[in-house]
Amino acid sequence: MKLKVTIILVGVLLVLGSFCSAISYGGLGIYPNENEWDEKNALTKSWFIYTLEPGEVKEAKVNVVNQSEVPVEVKIYPVDAVTTKDGAFAPKSEDAERIDVGDWITISVSELSLEPNETKAVDFTIQVPENAEVGDHMGAIIVQPKEVPEAEEGTAMRVVTRVGARIYLTVPGEMIKELELEEFSYKIEENLIVFYLTLTNKGNVRILPKGEIEIKDKSGKVVDEIQITEREVFPKDTIELPTKWEKTMAGKFTALAGVSYDTEKTLTKELSFEVEGVTETEKTEKSSKTFLIIASIFGGIIILLIIFFVVRRKFSLNLVRKEAKTPKSSKYKKAENKSV
């Protein structure tokens, strides 16, 4: 009886546990208000893209939407944006110091209440400082739930989700678009070759480098061509752009990276590398397989030998028995012959 109760309790706890881990948090969205859209540029439906003079003031609206079926209290705030080490757009954290676009924006509210599936338009103002540097400035308007659940007991992390509407603001003037391919290297990650392009933006506008890596074997034959991952390099920033070689194979190779960032500007760098025939894991797997095959053969031989000896013994016994019977009859026959 006690066992049954225990099993039921464990079952209930497991069900509750799986329910708790399935709870999601999010369902918020943020995007430029319809008034901010430029029909000639579809990206303006997702991001704020403005060109503003130093000292100019721009009044705009952002739409905040609650896509969930429950009311939600949210925080809304502006931040500066950077890129991650590998070039992904990354709005800064709420408590990070604001020195760029995040500092130029004033939002009419800092908190909002949203009913299920409700969208609210929020006013904000961008005031570009008189001494703003010419070039691109990036930021975002962030929305996130006001309350987040406490972490579980033990070593745990709370997970907060945020959604941001990107802001790409250009202060007009002399635009400098200059990218430098500083280094081309590779690492082996999860048994795949990952190429890294170290790119530095020496200009004042953001750059989205494009290009490919051509891989040749030692005979000079092109074995693969891979497109470099699409990321972005902010002004005066350096990124390490990773590109995986999904078809990593064994052999000696030369990789030529070609990075273009303007209609006529292409940067190239080459490296040579070697991929060993089998990785350590593959070696272990292979030796395990070899051992299994050898063990199976030995096992088989031993079984066959046992069968052989058993059969032979039985056969020998039968012969002995037969021989034990046969001499009598022959003696009789011999005796009979003699008597005749």
Add this chain to the structure above:
Amino acid sequence: MKKILVSILIFGLVGLIGGLGGIQVVRAVDTALDITMTAGTLSVDSSASASLTGKTVSISAQDSTGTIANVSVTDPRGSGAGWSAVMTCTHFTTRATQKTLAGSNNTVTFSGTYDGLDGVLDPNGTFKVTIVAGGIVGTATFDWWDPAGNQVGTAVTTASTVALSNGISVNFAAATYVTADSWSAGVDVFPYTGLTVTPGTITAASGSLTGVTAGSAGALSGTGATSDSKTLMTAAVNAGFGDYDQAPSLSLTVHANSLSGSYSATATITVS
């Protein structure tokens, strides 16, 4: 005979009229078939928390592992703008319950979440408060020391709550405090620089995986209370229309001889 002929004629006429009536007039008509697709909004969901495997305090460093389940980015905007999902994390910190170092007054408590900015302190640190002038709350004054052992406050006036540093406050309940009475609270940290995040494989619940890439595995970096952002997954321009799932795995270095207790941190996942 005549009747038969008349009947055939009548039936024939009826059939002819019926047949003619059945012929449909075919006309070419232009009908505009338009459909307007309204854009949705970019969003991100994830499990509300992630647990790391519990460990027993040890004389050597060890690793605690876990996973953030169900990180899901949905892009029904239909604009092809592309998106990025990045993650930051605070330090994993704990605050032990207070100890009475001198005196018999148990009316002082510590509260707040330690920000961990003093780093790992041989192997953990302690906030210490000592009364330097007795009296009731508002009259008594105290000195205090931060986890690094530096005396930060001198003759600070007591109050129901006084902010110390690094996110920690000291609370004085109503009582008469005696000079030299002293209390402490230990704090400890597992820094985010010891947290390796492996973004892992992306699966498409809806949409194509072309142009959608996962970030590289690696430890978080930074110098502040919150780490620098790390890429979880990105969608290039004209890619990433749909619903993409990922379960980043975590491995946290837990230093030797740590304080026992619950350590917590906050990870923030941002999609834009």
